[in-house]
Amino acid sequence: MDTQGKTITCQAAIAWGKNSISIEEVQVEPPKTGEVRIKLISSGICGTDDHVLKGELPMKFPLVPGHEGAGIVESIGNGVSSVKPGDKVLTLIIPQCGECSFCLHPKGNFCDKQDVLPCSGLMLDGTSRFSCKGEKIYHSFRVSTFTEYTVVPEIAVAKIDAASPMDKVCLISCGVPTGYGAAVRSAKVTPGSTCVVYGLGGVGSAIVMGCKASGASRIIGVDINEEKFPRARALGVTDCLNPRALQKPVQEVVMEMTGIGVDFAFEAIGHIETMVSAWNSCNNSYGVCVIIGVASPDSKLCLEAIKIITGKTLKGVCLGDYKTRDCIPQIVSDYLQNKINIDPLVTHQLPFKQLHKALELYHAGKTIRCVLLF
Numbered sequence: 018m019d020t021q022g023k024t025i026t027c028q029a030a031i032a033w034g035k036n037s038i039s040i041e042e043v044q045v046e047p048p049k050t051g052e053v054r055i056k057l058i059s060s061g062i063c064g065t066d067d068h069v070l071k072g073e074l075p076m077k078f079p080l081v082p083g084h085e086g087a088g089i090v091e092s093i094g095n096g097v098s099s100v101k102p103g104d105k106v107l108t109l110i111i112p113q114c115g116e117c118s119f120c121l122h123p124k125g126n127f128c129d130k131q132d133v134l135p136c137s138g139l140m141l142d143g144t145s146r147f148s149c150k151g152e153k154i155y156h157s158f159r160v161s162t163f164t165e166y167t168v169v170p171e172i173a174v175a176k177i178d179a180a181s182p183m184d185k186v187c188l189i190s191c192g193v194p195t196g197y198g199a200a201v202r203s204a205k206v207t208p209g210s211t212c213v214v215y216g217l218g219g220v221g222s223a224i225v226m227g228c229k230a231s232g233a234s235r236i237i238g239v240d241i242n243e244e245k246f247p248r249a250r251a252l253g254v255t256d257c258l259n260p261r262a263l264q265k266p267v268q269e270v271v272m273e274m275t276g277i278g279v280d281f282a283f284e285a286i287g288h289i290e291t292m293v294s295a296w297n298s299c300n301n302s303y304g305v306c307v308i309i310g311v312a313s314p315d316s317k318l319c320l321e322a323i324k325i326i327t328g329k330t331l332k333g334v335c336l337g338d339y340k341t342r343d344c345i346p347q348i349v350s351d352y353l354q355n356k357i358n359i360d361p362l363v364t365h366q367l368p369f370k371q372l373h374k375a376l377e378l379y380h381a382g383k384t385i386r387c388v389l390l391f
């Protein structure tokens with residue numbers, strides 16, 4: 018059936034409010050100028066989606082959640098030139114418009130056209146493409162992926178290799194570049210260095226991969242869920258710490274283990290307490306602490322101000338510091354050429370209609386990434 022130019026009725030998850038999600042029949046309008054309609058093939062469940070579903074980020078409900086998607090272009094709006102129907106693509110939570118001051122700066126990647134901070138829940142023209150029983154439904158970050166079809170701005174679409182295995186590469190839409198890039202691009206982990214990674218979920222696991230690929234000699238993994246440890250060790254973690262099983266604060270243990278503190282510390286959980294622990298795990302002179310976790314917007318990070326003059330660095334990073342459309346297709350190619358292996362991160366795959374089971378597995382801490390298949 019030719020769907021181009023027509024509204025599509027399909028199944029999508031709708032978060033009606035905090036902790037209230039159901040699969041519904043929705044209408045997805047055709048893409049407008051500069052937009053692309055995508056038939057999703059797979060979507061990961063990222064920690065950021067969990068923050069959204071718990072109401073920890075200021076988003077407008079009801080919304081179609083998800084952002085870590087891989088799919089095939091169904092149709093394109095006027096003016097779209099970088100993709101065509103049939104192309105394999107990834108959705109990008111951080112777009113690359115190529116025109117704003119961040120995109121034009123050689124280092125910038127937090128494109129002005131993103132819809133994360135702040136979050137309107139609407140497309141660039143201020144309207145939504147989703148409705149359910151006549152009610153307007155908001156988008157999440159303009160890249161909703163817990164749906165059979167979505168509409169995304171062209172600047173938030175990355176065309177990928179036609180040979181990409183679509184049941185896995187959705188991880189390269191967010192989790193993999195976020196973690197891997199935090200290590201190799203943002204921290205610039207050096208050979209022989211010591212690292213600590215707080216949080217061994219999907220993003221933390223990709224950080225470990227980046228530290229290992231950079232030649233780190235010691236990688237300490239911290240998580241309250243010891244079930245994460247065997248997989249983390251397989252990826253390169255040398256020492257595992259469960260803060261809840263320790264007699265003293267975890268950063269003190271990291272200090273004792275390393276003598277002076279680590280060279281590179283990463284926080285991939287989204288709690289201010291673990292951000293402070295990561296900061297205090299770094300050595301005072303040239304230690305680098307990179308915050309990846311998304312804290313709730315009203316929380317404040319409180320640090321001992323005097324420590325900053327000793328020379329250590331605190332920085333945050335979004336999507337691994339990659340200019341997304343330029344760089345993410347290359348990561349997919351690197352995966353196809355066995356230069357990076359994302360397979361160990363895909364621990365579960367479930368049909369989309371089993372979304373609730375997938376969320377249960379996530380909340381029970383059983384998954385690194387559970388991929389929803391459409």
Ligand SMILES: NC(=O)c1ccc[n+]([C@@H]2O[C@H](COP(=O)([O-])OP(=O)(O)OC[C@H]3O[C@@H](n4cnc5c(N)ncnc54)[C@H](O)[C@@H]3O)[C@@H](O)[C@H]2O)c1
Pocket residue numbers: 062063064065066067068191192195215216217218219220221239240241242245260285286287288291308309310311312334335336337382385
């Ligand atoms: N900066 C970015 O560009 C970016 C991109 C993607 C995700 N994120 C953020 O990164 C964070 C991690 O995402 P994820 O997909 O890996 O989530 P995840 O749920 O897969 O992993 C989080 C891990 O943290 C562990 N954890 C929870 N509380 C802990 C504590 N107090 N101490 C130690 N470990 C604890 C959990 O057991 C889990 O293994 C989230 O905050 C997410 O929003 C940021």
Ligand SMILES: [Zn+2]
Pocket residue numbers: 112113114115116117118119120127128129130
């Ligand atoms: Zn831009």
Ligand SMILES: [Zn+2]
Pocket residue numbers: 063064065066084085110191192
């Ligand atoms: Zn994500």
